[in-house]
Amino acid sequence: MVPHRARLHGDRPSRARPLGRLGRTALASVVLLGVTGAGTVYVTAQAHDAGELVSSSASSRTRTKATTEATVEPVTASASAEPTPTPASASASGDAALADALGSVAVEAGARLSVAVLDTESGRSAVYGDGAFDTASIVKADILAALLLQAQDAGRELTAQEKTYASAMIRDSDNASASALWKAIGQARGLAGANERFGLDGTEGGDGALWGLTQTTAADQLTLLRQVFGDADESLLDEGSRAYLRGLMGDIAAGQDWGVSAAGPTGFALKNGWLPRTATGLWDINSVGRVTADGREYLVAVLSDGNSTKAGGISMVESAAKAAVTALTTT
Template identity: 65%
Template sequence: MVRTGRRTARVTATEGEEPEVDLDAALTAAVEPLTAGADGVRVSVAVLDTGSGARAVHGDGSFDTASVVKVDLVAALLLIAQDEGRALTAVERERAAAMIERSDNASTTVLLREIGGPAALDAANARLGLTGTTAAHAWGLTRTTAADRLTLLRAVFGTDSELSTESRAYLRGLMERVGAGQRWGVSAAGDRWALKNGWMPRTTTGLWDINSIGRVRADGRTCLVAVLSDGQPTKESGITLVEAVARAAVEVSGRAR
């Protein structure tokens, strides 16, 4: 089977052709060895090859977003501005840039309040096609799935979106300019990246949520990748694992070609 968007297309092998490819199973087979021995660590990943439409998902659990929710919040702000028929104000642009490029938390807290709180964020995400994300007042504890993160990326980097052409270009530009110390995660899987990462220690356990979502170019292909994880013993080990999973996901997505 080859995953194409939300649909599953079966590829029938005849003489001289390659056999069927179940990309979800292939992705699971590639990821599981990477997490072997990592007791208590959970990982989920979703990938889409934008050229072939090949899509694969490993894991369907719900995770804290940490700072990757900042992409949702800027998208919600852009939808509000579109609905009001206006451009972002200078203050809104400054706040959005701080949130994505520097991962500024104070700006995020203010923006969540100004757009109308978690209910408004949920409404914006619903417009973008997200079905497994629930916003929280403590925005880093918003819950999401890797599949929903991929849907969000498609709304930002694709063309079939509630976000206008101008809004998509603006948000992509922010994700292409993240600070030097935050250029890890899915960027390890290729070049011409645009991304947003999230990292958060949980006070109850001392363990880390480490997430990365974005676009990369690899081997002539453009891929959207979302990796979510929790239970990581350290930030550094979590980043190493997330990067390995992102590379595996991009490699697997190329098998449908």
């Protein structure tokens, strides 16, 4: 059967791909939709950080709901095992101080919040909450870190095309570029291979092309940030790779520089993720990065879900980032 076609939001169509598990959220603005005789849904997507596709059954009856931001898509490379650097442990007093500081942050009923923070000079760190969250677009930093590690293993530099994708993916949070690099690293398998070496043990890549539905923890995001911004002798990334990723995260497009930057607005590098879930109408709002406050550098990861609005979620994440830095400053 020839798929029926529909254009939504005026996005530019690209090559359609089968969507892995029906019923899972597809993070993207939908531009082409069809159903084969076997009931396989095909979709192309492009946008910034959200959108969902739902199949009601293995039939030609489908419904879609897309928003203005999003994620999707995906040669393969698998990293060999290497010793992983051990992340700094959060002290009991640091965790308690962080929990106390976050007590002043307004979290609406039904929302969840998890925070991890590290003072790079003293090595003090703290974690609040250990649940797993959708990454949305913060996974883009992890995708690039995995690509850089794979390139190092192969003894090569990134190609010009890979650099074009990487720049758009990090600076502008471009989803089509993320999809291309997700495919280049080997999707979830490639991400897992790199993350095992980086020391991320609570992160699981999204199914098939759904990189935005990768699951992660605040502690894992802090571990990843240490690979990029921490001590060079504790990182598997060489200095060239680290400097490249730091540079992109320090040059985020205007309008996307909210989040952990609230804790250090005069010096920061970050990646944000934002995703409204069609099933609930609630928002995932995440922000990870490095900030400078009172002359000291901090690595901060703030993850949240269940926010009723994007603006409200951003406000909570920013308040949590400020509280996290204050907690380490006063302990």
